[in-house]
Amino acid sequence: xxxxxxxxxxxxxxxxxxxxxxxxxxxxxxxxxxxxxxxxxxxxxxxxxxxxxxxxxxxxxxxxxxxxxxxxxxxxxxxxxxxxxxxxxxxxxxxxxxxxxxxxxxxxxxxxxxxxxxxxxxxxxxxxxxxxxxxxxxxxxxxxxxxxxxxxxxxxxxxxxxxxxxxxxxxxxxxxxxxxxxxxxxxxxxxxxxxxxxxxxxxxxxxxxxxxxxxxxxxxxxxxxxxxxxxxxxxxxxxxxxxxxxxxxxxxxxxxxxxxxxxxxxxxxxxxxxxxxxxxxxxxxxxxxxxxxxxxxxxxxxxxxxxxxxxxxxxxxxxxxxxxxxxxxx
Numbered sequence: 001x002x003x004x005x006x007x008x009x010x011x012x013x014x015x016x017x018x019x020x021x022x023x024x025x026x027x028x029x030x031x032x033x034x035x036x037x038x039x040x041x042x043x044x045x046x047x048x049x050x051x052x053x054x055x056x057x058x059x060x061x062x063x064x065x066x067x068x069x070x071x072x073x074x075x076x077x078x079x080x081x082x083x084x085x086x087x088x089x090x091x092x093x094x095x096x097x098x099x100x101x102x103x104x105x106x107x108x109x110x111x112x113x114x115x116x117x118x119x120x121x122x123x124x125x126x127x128x129x130x131x132x133x134x135x136x137x138x139x140x141x142x143x144x145x146x147x148x149x150x151x152x153x154x155x156x157x158x159x160x161x162x163x164x165x166x167x168x169x170x171x172x173x174x175x176x177x178x179x180x181x182x183x184x185x186x187x188x189x190x191x192x193x194x195x196x197x198x199x200x201x202x203x204x205x206x207x208x209x210x211x212x213x214x215x216x217x218x219x220x221x222x223x224x225x226x227x228x229x230x231x232x233x234x235x236x237x238x239x240x241x242x243x244x245x246x247x248x249x250x251x252x253x254x255x256x257x258x259x260x261x262x263x264x265x266x267x268x269x270x271x272x273x274x275x276x277x278x279x280x281x282x283x284x285x286x287x288x289x290x291x292x293x294x295x296x297x298x299x300x301x302x303x304x305x306x307x308x309x310x311x312x313x314x315x316x317x318x319x320x321x322x323x324x325x326x327x328x329x330x
Contacts, residue, residue: 008077009038009314010207011062011094011175016071018054018061022276029275031057032068033231036313039175044201044208046218046239048254049228052273058228059177059211063096075175092122095168099180101160105152111136112148115167122171135170138204139163140196158189165196175207182217194221215254219243224315227251230273230283233311237318247320247328249290281305282323296324 018032031054039045049055060066062073064080064087073080075090095118098104105114115132124131136144139162152160161181168176178197182190198221200206210221218225218239225242227235227250235248246252253266270287279286285303290296296303308321320326 009074010041010043010076011039011209012074012313013037013058013062014072014074014313015310016058016061016073017069018057018066019069020275027276030231030278031275032061033275033278034310035071035228035231035233036310037062037226037233038314039207039209040314041174041207042201042205043224044197044210044222046222046225047209047211047228048213048215048218048225050213050254050272052275053228054231054275055211055228056179059096059179059209062209063094063177064090065096088122092171093173094175094177095171095173097164097168097176097178097181099183101157101164101184102152104164105160107152109151110148111141111150111152111155111163114152114163115170118167118171131170132166135166136163138169138200139166140192141166156189157185158192161185161189161193162196165193169200173206175209177209177211179211180213181210183212183214190217191220197221215243215251216258216260227254230278231275232283232321234284234322235318235320236311236315238316241318245318247318247325248284248322249288249324250284251320253289280307282308282321284322290324296327299323299327 013035016032016035020029020031022028035058047055057066061068064082067082075094080090112132115135116128119128119131133144136147141147141159141162182193185193197208201208212218222239224237225239226233227248229250235242235246235251242251243255246255253268255261256263256266266289268287281304285291291300291303302323311319311321
């Protein structure tokens, strides 16, 4: 894994916000509520959090699929423009790999047509057959010609995910955003797909933002990790530092359910995150086991009333948006 970040990130978000209006007078949902995030060239960053925390909305806004309500997305130093022409050019350089290969592959299209679709959309003028074959081979489907005329239902789950990855690779992007790329796969196949993503990073210099609820996956693949809760990054830093010495109680709770944690799982009480009802102070305080236990008594008032700053996007050291963790360091 890379040990030092680049001077200028390939992809960055600054103060990013995405707000969805409420229906019939309901309060607006602040799905992404002030996020700084960076992905360097040749770097894999894991974006981790439970369902409903805003990580998929953040990922889609980074790709221009959801227009932010505020803040800026930059790619290779240039602000993302939201014209049709600019987004079309951007999506050649940054590709989305979806969670469910069965849902993202048209059952009536052959593997060849599924992979060639991006080339046709972008008016590729080269040798289409050679480009499709190379993308399939890079995704681990060899010999590629054997898969050209197959349909999705004739493939295993792992093979379908490789076809989806090949469809992204065929445009030779610099970045892929993989949304739960192995969530629907068996454990044995998960390792193969993660190894493939690492090989693509090493061989092609490909950058990746991997969106997941699984901190174990982050441990196996990422250089850096960003833990998201209720629309904001609450802990970030090099993956080994964050996952061996987590400072935020939410990160600790996520880690406690991993089989290798060796301790008792932390069961979070209270309601799951609601982006339309973000509490005052620390947004995690209503479910925080450290606060509930009395361990954070000295900072309890701050936890309930004082908001925390947005964490740096490209942190090369562990940063946590937590009054208790900050008090512990002093």
